[in-house]
Amino acid sequence: MVQKAVISADNSWVEKDIRGFKGSPVQRIGDEWMLITAGSTQSGPGNWNTMTASWGGFGVLWNKDVAFIFIRPGRHTRGFTDANSLFSLSFFDKKYHKALTFCGEKSGKDYDKAMETGLTPIIFGNNVAGGRAAGVVAFKEATDIVICKKIYTHDIDPANFLDSEIAANYPQSDYHRMYVGEVLTLLTAK
Secondary structure, three states: OOOOOOEEOOOOEEEEOHHHOOOOHHHHHHOOOEEEEEEOHHHOOOOEEEEEEOOEEEEEEOOEEEEEEEEOOOOHHHHHHHHOOEEEEEEOOHHHHHHHHHHHHOOOOOOOHHHHHOOOEEEOOOOOHHHOOOOOEEEOOOOEEEEEEEEEEEEOOHHHOOOHHHHHHOOOOOOOEEEEEEEEEEEEEO
16 A cells, blocks of 8 residues: 655754664663654655564664664565665654554555554655755654664574574564664654
8 A cells, every 4th residue: 555645854853863862772662662664755655664663773883873673574664675775763752652553563555554543754855864864754753763774684594593482483484684774863853
């Protein structure tokens, strides 16, 4: 399904270094969740998708500030993430938990998630990250948005599990693809 058309982001965002990320990443990702959004509005206004994630993190790799995310093969967002160089991670106040639940349980193949949840998709232009984040989609209601450029992917291989309990996360053998993204900017709501 084509997702809701995006609107241009306004000037209600402040760029910060990722080291200024508020709160514990473990808590914000694992307990409060985030939306992973990827796509390109250049080929059409609704050519993007979003999904809720509770697995991922931030760190330093190859002398770059990075975020790492994980997407199963059956998720509609995976195709958008594979096909595009940029993705965003949107973090929200607890009052949006119901919207994030919907975005995690329903597929963008079947639902316009923004329309169903009332979230407002926004697109950033050349005014952030020195123009390197132009075209990325995120959400107006977010408190924090991390914009990343994809620099590495890797498919999880169960032959490499060193802890036998990990396999319980994959009863359908639908192993995640890991994406490492260079953090281009952290945007916080004014």
